[in-house]
Amino acid sequence: MTHAEAVEVVVCDLADLAVEEGRTYVVADEQVALFRMRDGSVHAVGAACPHRGGPIADGQCDEQVVWCPLHAFGFDLATGACVNGDLQLPRWDARVDDGRVVVTIPA
Known part of the structure; x- marks a missing residue:
C-alpha cells in the first residue's frame, strides 16, 4: 500500500x-x-463481531x-x-510511535 492510499491516525497514548x-x-x-499485548505491540481489529455485532473490545x-x-x-x-x-x-496495521498508538486506515 502506498502512502497516498492510506492514512495514519494517532489514536491514543x-x-x-x-x-x-x-x-x-x-x-x-x-x-x-485496540488491544495492547504484553510485549508492547498493539493490534487493531473491527470493534463489532460479524456474527451478531458483539462488542469485541469487551471480550x-x-x-x-x-x-x-x-x-x-x-x-x-x-x-x-x-x-x-x-x-x-477487519484488521488494520497498528504500531507504537513515541508512546502513541498509530493505526493505518486505507484512504
Whole structure:
C-alpha cells in the first residue's frame, strides 16, 4: 500500500490501553478495537463481531485470540480470522510511535 492510499491516525497514548484488554475508538469513520499485548505491540481489529455485532473490545483475550463476549467466536488478533468459524474481522496495521498508538486506515 502506498502512502497516498492510506492514512495514519494517532489514536491514543499507549498508556491508555491496559495489557490484554480491548478499548474501542472511532478511527477515520471506522469502529476499531485496540488491544495492547504484553510485549508492547498493539493490534487493531473491527470493534463489532460479524456474527451478531458483539462488542469485541469487551471480550477476553490472550496474546493471540480475542473471544466475542456474546457467543464465544474467537478471532486471531494478527489476521482477524475466526478460529472456530468462517467469520472474519477487519484488521488494520497498528504500531507504537513515541508512546502513541498509530493505526493505518486505507484512504
